[in-house]
Amino acid sequence: MSEKKVLQARPRLGARVLDAVERAGNRLPEPFLLFLLLFLAVGAASALMAALGTTVDLPDGGTEPIRSLFSAEGLAWFTTTLVDNFIGFPPLGVVLTVLLGVGVAQRSGLLTALVRRAFGRAPRWMLPYVVGIIGVSANIMSDASMILVPSLAALVFAAAGRHPVAGLLGGFAAATAGFSVGPFITGTDALLSGITTAAAEPVAAQTAPVTVVSNYFISVSCAVLLAGVAGLLIDKVLEPALERRGVSRTPVAGAAGSAGAPGAAGGGGDDEGERADLRMDPELSPVERRGLLWAGAALLVLAAAVLAVVLPPNAPLRGEGGSFLPESPLLDSVVFLVFLALAVPGVVYGAVTREITGGGDVARMMGAAVKDMSGFIVVAFVLAQFLALFNWSRVSDWIAVSGAETLEGWNFTGYGALIAFTLLACVINIFVISGSAQWAVFAAVFVPLFALLGYEPGFVQAMFRVGDSSTNAISPLNPYMVVVLGLLRAYEPKAGLGTVIARCLPFSLTFLVLWTAVLSLFYFTGTPVGPGMDARIAP
DSSP: OOHHHHHHHSOOHHHHHHHHHHHHHHTSOOHHHHHHHHHHHHHHHHHHHHHTTOEEEOTTSOEEEOOOSSSHHHHHHHHHHHHHHHHTOHHHHHHHHHHHHHHHHHHTTHHHHHHHHHHHTOOGGGHHHHHHHHHHHGGGGGGGHHHHHHHHHHHHHHHTTSOHHHHHHHHHHHHHHGGGOOSSOOHHHHHHHHHHHHHTGGGTTTSOOOOTTTTHHHHHHHHHHHHHHHHHHIIIIIHHHHHHHTOOSSOOTTOSSOTTSTTTTTOSHHHHHTSGGGOOOSSOOHHHHHHHHHHHHHHHHHHHHHHHTTSSTTOTTOOGGGOOSSOOHHHHTHHHHHHHHHHHHHHHHHHHHTSOOSHHHHHHHHHHHHHHTHHHHHHHHHHHHHHHHHHHTSHHHHHHHHHHHHHHHTTOOSHHHHHHHHHHHHHHHHHOOOHHHHHHHHHHHHHHHHHHTTBOHHHHHHHHHHHHHHTGGGOTTOHHHHHHHHHHTTTOTTOOHHHHHHHHHHHHHHHHHHHHHHHHHHHHHTOOSBTTBOSBOOO
């Protein structure tokens, strides 16, 4: 074989790097086992440090010893608090409550109908920008957005005479990037804020409380920016590149998983294809349009009722002195209001479309949503124990104080540290695609550490979200990439994961740069990233 052929046969550097990343990621244990191993590792570290007489200088001036899990005190603590650690785990109640509302809004077909309505009414030239807007905003549908948005986008692009693969891959890139940002409060906000609250417990007296709206201002800003940029990249970069490469506009004969066929993303057999939240026809039926009108009316009535208990000077949801910030019943009621904003229109829509004919249907939809999250509940059990031990043993305090002193010694406590943390989250996300699992590990270490350097936990959470979401579309460990690849092969039978990654890479890199720029703007101008959440801890 000639030297030229040998070089041609050898995989390119980019392909070899991606292969290495995929192999490394596949070696990571499942989240349940990961946190169990971390629990045991912290337990072993606490025992060793206690045996060595290690102490930690707390921010309030006191000095405390490291406590060992493998001691009489540790055994008594673990056996008597295991249930409380789990039940009192902040994300648990918040996530499940929001999910009950999401279950009704999604399973009744309301959320999918809204997406279909937006696609069906968009003119041809605007389609890429509609895909960007819907993709970035569709995280309210949770993981379903990463299947429904790309599939519907491919359908609508094909019907409008545009390249369906541009809709497919552009929709996937927008939906994955928008998973942590958007104009709506979702289960992701509840989950991350709960983990942050748990991790910030050692420094809670000095920091602002973290709620589901603590990152709302920066999330909305990023959503608006990224939606437009995603549309621009689809229109000016992705679609022209597909045309130059001569990628087929129609499904190849014999190829499976056609993204251009209605219902291609439904999966799960005929029964699942009948579900209201999996209908793929962009055109709504008359009863669905009527359902949207009634659901919108119900949301307006609900909003009027909320304003009635918020706007008057002595309204019950105002805080002390009639204020809303930094604390008020309104902020504490956000989870309840999000639940109502999802469940009430969902019930009204379902009643009009006859998807809901009684209370049993509502309970079934809520139950299905909780069932979908059963894996999280199992992982939450061991995650709660890990974080509780991390805090009780004071290993978290020791890491935070030692890390803060080291960074201060290097004079690495300002803007550079923030960017380095964001990039670290960006890289690690390629290996650990579960944002909640990654944040649980990061938060336990970096939230107290950055708090000692003067940064609010809610701002640290915002930095993580920037890095985490940027690489979702190019992580070979993203399970939905395999689904999108199957749809792509209807047009390109020889396409592989590298094909999806290469075409989504411009989106990820652009999103990362713009996200970081927005984060920097909030940081340097002192603009709160959410209600009552500044970048720096108030003196």
